[in-house]
């Protein structure tokens with residue numbers, strides 16, 4: 471069994487909870503409160519910038535030039551997706567000025583940042599894998615279960631359920647399996663730990679948008 475098969479088996483209960491979340495269910499039906507989606511998109515824009523930074527750090531740290539190139543391209547892709555969110559949803563929702571990070575967004579981006587800086591590249595790769603894989607699974611789940619025409623969130627759904635994104639996800643999974651295959655058991659355990667933490671943070675990220683999370687002192 472590949473490392474990613476085992477890791478997904480452990481992550482599956484978290485994924486099952488994610489597809490049962492009100493945020494995801496209402497996104498699927500198109501009934502999600504636009505205020506909640508706006509909150510999500512604003513936070514996601516901050517997230518994607520730091521995600522791209524994390525991917526770039528992995529690119530810089532890996533010894534394999536082919537993997538370096540893959541991660542440079544992933545980082546570019548994340549910035550392109552961020553820009554397209556800006557161009558469409560930010561205009562639609564009239565978002566202006568700098569957005570400050572919610573506690574959960576802050577937690578997630580700094581978890582990624584410290585993991586990629588402090589750990590060897592295989593562990594960094596495992597930490598960013600849920601950002602690819604969970605979104606692909608959720609995007610596909612929504613696409614195959616939705617029946618509403620004219621979903622106001624279709625643009626978002628198509629980004630992650632699309633074939634283009636699917637190819638990137640396959641590539642990230644295969645890089646992770648190769649990295650795990652040349653790692654010790656202890657290193658593989660570290661990979662699994664950060665992978666599961668990132669899956670939990672994906673849950674929290676949607677949850678925090680649904681709750682319009684604030685800092686307690688605000």
Ligand SMILES: Cc1ncc(CO)c(N)n1
Pocket residue numbers: 514517518600601602605672675
């Ligand atoms: C929080 C979060 N995780 C993953 C993705 C997809 O990479 C995203 N856009 N936002």
Ligand SMILES: Cc1ncsc1CCO
Pocket residue numbers: 543544545546547548549551601602638
């Ligand atoms: C995982 C992910 N999410 C948005 S872009 C991206 C990587 C594509 O390069």
